[in-house]
Amino acid sequence: MSAERSVPNREPTTPKGVSPRFVGLTTPPKQRAPSGQHTCQGLYWTQDGKPSPKVAFIATHYNVDFSEHYLSGHLAAHGFGFLGWNTRYRGLEDLFILEPALDDIAVGCRWLKEVAGVQKLILLGNSGGGSLMAAYHAKSREVDSYPRADAFVFLSAHTGRPEVLRDWLDPAVIDENDPVKTDPSLDMYNPANGPPYSPEFIKRYRAAQVQRHNRLDEWVKKELKRLNAAGIPDRIFPIHRTMADLRFVDASIEPSDRPVPSCYFGDPAEANRGIGLAGRSSSLLTWLSLWSMQDSKFQFKTFAAQWKVPSIVIQGKADVGVFTSNAGNIFNSLETEDKEVHLIPGGHYFDDSKETFDEMLHLILNWVEKRFPSSKA
Incomplete structure (x- = not known):
């Protein structure tokens, strides 16, 4: 869920030696608006002066701007690409419709593959974005034009909006x-x-x-x-x-x-x-x-049977809005044999302390590097 707090425990930081590249793309048949903006926009974070990453994350939310996601710079500092991606519904959750949003995510994934030169694609399903990225992953199994992910990270993720x-x-x-x-x-x-x-x-x-x-x-x-x-x-x-x-x-x-x-x-x-x-x-x-519980496709149980990629589920035990049962339900539903679940200290953003943030970050890094050991920049 798009958890917005007026004052974070620790303000998000961006490590030195990384910087973002603006990415603005249109989703056919849409064109750029007369006022200039693209259908979807985001920031692609990488290390300065280093070869293009071979492994990249993409994170998207229904409503919240993820272009400056709190993990973007930190994952980039370890040699990964990170595309914080926004669909046409950024800030417009009251108008959100699933199918166009999935098309927008596909555009971002395609850019990573065809323009940025990424070989391994990891979907980061964070907070409310967990079920959104899961919906994209499920749809990519059915639509050839949707680039498929090689791994999935669930981080403080809900099982579904309904x-x-x-x-x-x-x-x-x-x-x-x-x-x-x-x-x-x-x-x-x-x-x-x-x-x-x-x-x-x-x-x-x-x-x-x-x-x-x-x-x-x-x-x-x-x-x-x-x-x-x-x-x-x-x-x-x-x-x-x-x-x-x-x-x-x-x-x-x-x-x-x-x-x-x-x-x-x-x-x-x-x-x-x-x-x-x-x-x-x-x-x-x-x-x-x-x-809608009856009509919405944003319920994880509808995607789980199609789950074949390596997946990790990470949940903070001090989260006040996503509870440990969410992590358990997601993990138990996954059909893939390569799956892990970790309940660790920390709140929704793991901003309780540097130690809680670092534990979460290194859990992701170690898990990814074991699966793609030779694909980093």
Whole structure:
């Protein structure tokens, strides 16, 4: 998920001796916009004055700008290329549609192969980008024009956008048009309910989350049908109170090293009352493509059977939004025989300390170098 914190624990750094190259490309049949921008853009990070890397990473997110990804310079400093790549939907998650985004990722992968001279391609599925890059990998098995990856790194990755929104939705919302109206019996921020939460409350709460998600899904389909009958193709709608996972405040639910109460916006109660993080607004078509449990293809279980490449799953035990079960579910679903899972110290960005960041970085480096020992620059 696009976890945005106002102040990181440690500000991301760029090692000396590396620099980025701007890459702007169009995705046919799209052309450059009249104002000048390409369909998709990014930065390709490499070592200064060294031969072109033979192994490169590419990382993309639904919404967040990954061109200056916190790993870009560090992986480049060790001789790898790193393309922080943005699709046409950067900053436009409320309009996101899967198929064009996958075409945009394919354009970036093709550039790495045909222009940058990369021989081995590694997909980095980070945070919400985990399911997006997994969707690309699955599609590349079916479409010959999509360059195929040689390995996959899951880093603090969710299993899918629909599951994230379902698990974060506040089921106490009574009226989708009024963020104030609340069912106190389902309000996780009502002290009478906890924390800690009883098994009965947890069961009832999670069932109500599914019910709210299903109600939204039913409304979207009816509203789209109504608008289309009037010649209107789509519309935007808000989704209120989307920071309400019980795990944000109750450490006894799926215990880990995470601090509680906490979420990516700090205090969960305040975040839930504010402008949300996940799915705070969406077009009807984007809901069906990105958020719907019934219609979205962004659920890892739909990709796992096609998984044949070496893969590593890395998860920080202090992450406040991606939990250890996510890593376990991804790992257990992978069909490849060459797979590893590592639960290590650190939060979502491993910015807790230099030691936690370095452990994560060297875990990736060692894993990749064992599989592609002669392909570095």
